[in-house]
Amino acid sequence: MRIAVLGTGGGGRAHAARLSELGHDVTVGTRDPERTMARTEADMMGNPPYPVWLADHPGIALATFADAAASADLVINGIDGANAVRELTAIGEHLDGKVLIDYAVPYEYNPDIPHKWETPWGWMPRLDPVDTDSLGERIQRALPRTRVVKACVTQEQETVVDPAGVGDGDHTMFVAGDDADAKAVVTELLRSYGWRDVLDLGPLACSRGMEMYAHMHTAIGLALGGRFGVKVVR
Amino acid sequence: MRIAVLGTGGGGRAHAARLSELGHDVTVGTRDPERTMARTEADMMGNPPYPVWLADHPGIALATFADAAASADLVINGIDGANAVRELTAIGEHLDGKVLIDYAVPYEYNPDIPHKWETPWGWMPRLDPVDTDSLGERIQRALPRTRVVKACVTQEQETVVDPAGVGDGDHTMFVAGDDADAKAVVTELLRSYGWRDVLDLGPLACSRGMEMYAHMHTAIGLALGGRFGVKVVR
Numbered sequence: 477m478r479i480a481v482l483g484t485g486g487g488g489r490a491h492a493a494r495l496s497e498l499g500h501d502v503t504v505g506t507r508d509p510e511r512t513m514a515r516t517e518a519d520m521m522g523n524p525p526y527p528v529w530l531a532d533h534p535g536i537a538l539a540t541f542a543d544a545a546a547s548a549d550l551v552i553n554g555i556d557g558a559n560a561v562r563e564l565t566a567i568g569e570h571l572d573g574k575v576l577i578d579y580a581v582p583y584e585y586n587p588d589i590p591h592k593w594e595t596p597w598g599w600m601p602r603l604d605p606v607d608t609d610s611l612g613e614r615i616q617r618a619l620p621r622t623r624v625v626k627a628c629v630t631q632e633q634e635t636v637v638d639p640a641g642v643g644d645g646d647h648t649m650f651v652a653g654d655d656a657d658a659k660a661v662v663t664e665l666l667r668s669y670g671w672r673d674v675l676d677l678g679p680l681a682c683s684r685g686m687e688m689y690a691h692m693h694t695a696i697g698l699a700l701g702g703r704f705g706v707k708v709v710r
Numbered sequence: 711m712r713i714a715v716l717g718t719g720g721g722g723r724a725h726a727a728r729l730s731e732l733g734h735d736v737t738v739g740t741r742d743p744e745r746t747m748a749r750t751e752a753d754m755m756g757n758p759p760y761p762v763w764l765a766d767h768p769g770i771a772l773a774t775f776a777d778a779a780a781s782a783d784l785v786i787n788g789i790d791g792a793n794a795v796r797e798l799t800a801i802g803e804h805l806d807g808k809v810l811i812d813y814a815v816p817y818e819y820n821p822d823i824p825h826k827w828e829t830p831w832g833w834m835p836r837l838d839p840v841d842t843d844s845l846g847e848r849i850q851r852a853l854p855r856t857r858v859v860k861a862c863v864t865q866e867q868e869t870v871v872d873p874a875g876v877g878d879g880d881h882t883m884f885v886a887g888d889d890a891d892a893k894a895v896v897t898e899l900l901r902s903y904g905w906r907d908v909l910d911l912g913p914l915a916c917s918r919g920m921e922m923y924a925h926m927h928t929a930i931g932l933a934l935g936g937r938f939g940v941k942v943v944r
Contacts, residue, residue: 709881
């Protein structure tokens with residue numbers, strides 16, 4: 477499949493690398509490809525400069541958000557929550573009718589506070605929106621002809637693309653969305669990552685719970701200090 | 711142990727019945743015992759009238775919130791989230807130094823909307839507080855000399871008191887609080903309920919994630935249509 481991964485952060489890189497390994501035709505989208513390729517320092521999350529990463533992943537293309545989306549059958553949104561709606565709206569014509577996987581948590585980054593995840597909760601970003609709305613729904617309202625599926629929200633991205641790396645791989649991936657066919661496409665992709673237990677929570681409004689799980693996820697991660705998954709036990 | 715369970719709703723009843731069965735000396739607290747004993751109709755959650763339930767559970771005492779708390783070594787707060795801080799503050803002198811388990815989710819009930827949990831999300835209560843504060847922390851601030859432990863928040867109460875009733879009982883109970891000794895007391899109580907995997911998330915600020923998990927919990931419950939638990943897989 478021709479897949480666009482929008483965003484050059486750690487999550488986008490994990491998807492792009494795994495999808496390329498699985499034989500897909502992957503284009504990473506960025507705001508300004510020239511600027512991305514000129515980076516020489518780690519990003520604010522500590523990921524190595526993009527050109528260093530790209531050198532280790534030949535075969536992955538880099539393009540503008542618009543060009544990446546235009547050439548793709550399926551799009552993965554890895555643009556941070558604070559900017560996703562604006563950036564996706566700007567390239568909306570290239571997303572018409574397409575399946576868009578959104579895994580972002582809508583953290584409200586405050587540029588006045590250095591980005592760090594101290595203790596629960598020395599400091600942690602707020603969520604915006606929260607409770608009565610979600611980023612997933614906002615993106616869907618901004619792009620009514622795009623088939624938004626919320627998924628890959630409740631794990632570290634390393635675990636999203638390699639579920640077998642935690643326990644025996646028997647933990648749960650959640651999906652939500654208003655288009656059943658789109659969810660089937662995403663579920664198949666997730667199975668190719670190794671997910672055996674994919675639970676469809678229902679309509680896209682379930683994004684609220686998935687995004688709000690972020691604080692619990694962070695707390696569990698800080699308590700355990702390592703990779704983990706969550707399994708729904710029936 | 712002498713245990714007070716404050717509140718006559720389904721959650722409080724589940725704890726009271728199980729604790730009594732385990733041999734504890736249980737007093738249920740209510741705002742107005744006479745009024746509680748005069749009830750002849752099911753409550754808004756569909757639980758049978760309290761006197762009907764009490765007749766099936768001999769040995770459980772009923773008293774005012776104050777009298778129940780005054781006579782107890784450990785207190786379980788089952789007062790709904792919207793009223794908990796006010797009611798607990800009113801009996802604060804009887805909670806000094808005691809361990810208080812709070813399992814409430816701070817739903818903001820709107821009396822203008824009939825109480826129901828339609829679809830995700832035809833209608834669902836909002837959380838208040840959310841994201842940057844929690845009910846657990848509010849109770850602790852209101853009662854600085856009480857040792858608040860947040861627990862039993864992320865399961866149906868039926869499952870809280872009977873973890874073995876889901877799967878093989880191998881799923882996770884979360885606790886959070888600022889007093890390590892209080893968490894040890896609560897963990898022991900939870901083990902007596904049958905919990906084998908009790909994960910201490912850390913300080914009481916972790917109540918935020920536990921309370922905000924409510925939407926995810928509801929979505930999973932609606933998707934599966936039955937009892938379930940969540941296991942943290944390492």
